[in-house]
Amino acid sequence: MSLYIGLMSGTSLDAIDAALVDCGTPTPRLLATRAVAMPEALRDLLLRLCHAEGASFRELAEAEEAFCRLQARAVHELLEASGTAAADVVAIGSHGQTLEHAPEGHAGGAPYTLQLDNPSRLAELTGLEVVADFRRRDLAAGGQAAPLAPAFHQALFRHPEEWRLVLNLGGYANLTLLPPFDHPADVLGFDSGPANALLDGWYQRHQGGRFDADGAWAAGGRVDATLLARLLADDYFRRPPPKSTGREYFHLTWLERHLDDGESPRDVQTTLAELTAASVALAVEQLGERLPEAAPARLLPCGGGAHNPYLLDRLQARLPTLTLTPCAELGWPADWLEAGAFAWLAHRRLSGLPGNLPSVTGARGPRVLGGVYAP
Known part of the structure; x- marks a missing residue:
């Protein structure tokens, strides 16, 4: 097995989703999941920061620290509930929390996509290697950075x-x-x-x-x-x-x-x-x-x-x-595709393989996505 953990917090801001995925098979396998609810205070803070015209560095730092601690909690609870040793996990794939996504810029400005995350802190809190910042490599190649x-x-x-x-x-x-x-x-x-x-x-x-x-x-x-x-x-x-x-x-x-x-x-x-x-x-x-x-x-x-x-x-x-078919019937529960995707993208990064599809994002070509942060 080749075990990775994917972490995802979507636009609903309801929870950190953590998925344990075996990426050592031709088709990735979902082994265990854990969702940790977003505290109301953190959710409110993140919602204020999303698309804010101005934000203090203190607010950003507080949100980032609280978010990373919640991510680390999700990882620890997932490992404990699944009976998995941290030493058996290759890496975490962390998406972070999108604060604003503007792949075409604003009013002629530079394109950008901003995810609140601190992969160095997450590596410190979990003792695991972290792969993060997946989107900006595709953006740098002229792509939309989404969907991945x-x-x-x-x-x-x-x-x-x-x-x-x-x-x-x-x-x-x-x-x-x-x-x-x-x-x-x-x-x-x-x-x-x-x-x-x-x-x-x-x-x-x-x-x-x-x-x-x-x-x-x-x-x-x-x-x-x-x-x-x-x-x-x-x-x-x-x-x-x-x-x-x-x-x-x-x-x-x-x-x-x-x-x-x-x-x-x-x-x-x-x-x-x-x-x-x-x-x-x-x-x-x-x-x-x-x-x-x-x-x-x-x-x-x-x-x-x-x-x-x-x-x-x-x-x-x-x-x-069209026939609407629950994806669980094909082996993957509906709630865990995005967290699973970032586990798989971390595996692609550490294998030196591209993670984007230029036919989807419009990037100039396939790119290896994400940065690596050692524990």
């Missing part, structure tokens, strides 16, 4: 004969098109638009909880067709790939600019779910335009949105020719 997961999707789910789509429904949705093994087409993928970030944010504002469990609140409303049309008119949805997005673009202020103050809050929630489904369907159409011969048969939903039956129903309605 499609390379891992390829390692897990590419099929000898079947075209497949992998849909990650995290804070934002990204889609990966996997051709059959022997087909000459490239793997394609990009961020299709918002998913749980807007749904969770609107629900928190009007209902007080972290998220709309099972999409129950959305299911009780109605789609506001006029509002949906205004939202879908945003240029992002028809921009050709490569493209990526995040909280810096699609946020509640963006939503509020499209409201006329007459909408029912519950109907807005229903319309946001429909926006996710409709923008994913547009993304599938964009992929079809680039590969007219492709006929994907199966869509594999993953991420937190894969547990939202209302959202999955709306996706199926928008994509009636």
Whole structure:
């Protein structure tokens, strides 16, 4: 076995996800998982820092220290729960917490992507080698630095004969098109638009909880067709790939600019779910335009949105020719793809192998991603 730990904290800021992965087999194997909830104080601080116009060095240092300690706790709990000795782990792959992602810069400025992380501190706290800062190498090569997961999707789910789509429904949705093994087409993928970030944010504002469990609140409303049309008119949805997005673009202020103050809050929630489904369907159409011969048969939903039956129903309605198949049926639970991806990317880095897909990110070529931090 060749054991790696992947650490991921997504745009929902609900937890640090830790995955123990055996990367010593042709197809990576998930061995154990651990999620450590994000304390409210840290979550609030990170949310303040996301896309802040200004932040103090003290705030950044405090957030970084608290975040790294939480990461280290997740690693220790994962090792203890799985009965794994730290000496048996090759390295940790740490994504960090994205504060802002601007791969095309702002107003003509330099492109950037910023992840809060301190891999040196994490190595000190865990005694393990850490691979981190995966995104900026792709950015330096002219890429979007996102999404990076499609390379891992390829390692897990590419099929000898079947075209497949992998849909990650995290804070934002990204889609990966996997051709059959022997087909000459490239793997394609990009961020299709918002998913749980807007749904969770609107629900928190009007209902007080972290998220709309099972999409129950959305299911009780109605789609506001006029509002949906205004939202879908945003240029992002028809921009050709490569493209990526995040909280810096699609946020509640963006939503509020499209409201006329007459909408029912519950109907807005229903319309946001429909926006996710409709923008994913547009993304599938964009992929079809680039590969007219492709006929994907199966869509594999993953991420937190894969547990939202209302959202999955709306996706199926928008994509009636596709079979929605839980990725757990293919050997990998929906909640653990991203953490698993960064374990695998750490393995790629230490093996001297590229971790990006230029056909996805638009980089000038394959690049070995990440920096290495010794314990």
